[in-house]
Amino acid sequence: MTSHKHFNDLYAFLQIAKLGSFTQAAAILNVQPSALSHRINELERRLKIKLLNRTTRAVSTTEAGQQLLERVMPMFTCIQQELCALSDYTHNMSGKIRINCPERPAFELIYPKIHHFLAQNPGVEIEIFINNNYCDIVAERFDFGVRSGKDLAQDMTAVPISAENTMALIASPYYLSQYGEPKQLQEITNHRCIVIALNPEFRVSEWEFIEQKQLHKIRVPENLVFNSQYLIKQAAIDGLGITWLPRTSVQADIQAGRLIELLNKTAITYPPMYLYYPPNKHKTTAMTAFIELLRWQKNE
Known part of the structure; x- marks a missing residue:
């Protein structure tokens, strides 16, 4: 069983077994009870084993169904926890930010601003790699690079972090x-x-x-x-x-x-110094805040 449909059917089975009701499970899954019943029939046919005992009053697991429930439920719970953790990573101020940067902007433009930022956001980790040479930030897995405007590749998104x-x-x-x-x-x-x-x-x-x-x-x-x-x-x-x-x-x-x-x-x-990154770069909340932290304002 490798297709997404099979995993969806397993998830449907777990909901029915947990709730003991096709009707309640169908409401949670936003499907019709008859469609849910058909899916379970197909699942049992593919597995060649009966998973649920069904009467007009109740639904219960068979011995095989109970074994499947006990073994598979923790796996789906773990998947849900990992997805929640990813959501936290995206929406909370946490995670690692890696920057490739020449020496001068690292000392003059970035370092003076990160003390307060880290104090306010203890879940954020910052790595700054001093490199006066040019670097492919995508190939070397950096989130951001810093360069003068005259040295930037045109396909990068660039944010000014200094005056001229x-x-x-x-x-x-x-x-x-x-x-x-x-x-x-x-x-x-x-x-x-x-x-x-x-x-x-x-x-x-x-x-x-x-x-x-x-x-x-x-x-x-x-x-x-x-x-x-x-x-x-x-x-x-x-x-x-x-x-x-x-x-x-x-x-x-x-x-x-x-x-x-x-x-x-x-x-x-x-031209000014710029913080740059690929236009399709996925940015966490912490990365977005870091960009705004460094963005140069005219009155600076």
Whole structure:
């Protein structure tokens, strides 16, 4: 017995055996008693055994029917419990959320918001995997990914989680006192430069600027390479070279005098960061709340 119809007939049998009445069972199952009787007859014919004793006054199980009832009822009860558990997973604030995210948005955009969220929703688990490289979130079973708007695949649903992203060319006062300050874009190549590596093969050593409304790409020397933006910033603060980072990441250091922004009139602005996921992604209540938690508001 493998078809859905057979399982439906078994469920009908369980209702009749439990209630001792075709009429009551038919009302629960929303069918006519005569149709229910026909289904049980067909079930008994397929099994080649009588399951129910029927009189005009009562319905009772045969010995075989009682055995089937005792063995199958717990199975259907377990199935119903599992379905209820799935319903809880969908409608309650619970379950695991897995995010693939570059280092900066993980630290600056996600981590500051999850403390209160987890405190309010203790049934939610969050996994954040730092990955500066590109990732197929579907193949690697992530619920969400985070990328700049310029790097998003068009077939993804994307939710902005930041304002536009302006870059800053920066160095420490100590470095500038030793090596001088570049006055023009091309002079950057004469300096020690600290660059980020997205993976062992690819380094972001082509820095972009806007001058006189034209895009300029400057290929800089790779004097010091890290795959961590925060090590890059610390190296710049320690006077090891010039680097190029999002202004939001270094604004506090600029204001405190630990870093100086250079050629700021040539700073380029990129699209916002986005939380993205496949358009057909099934979202639990917790996932929907997480999206709204991160969604960028203009007044932020």
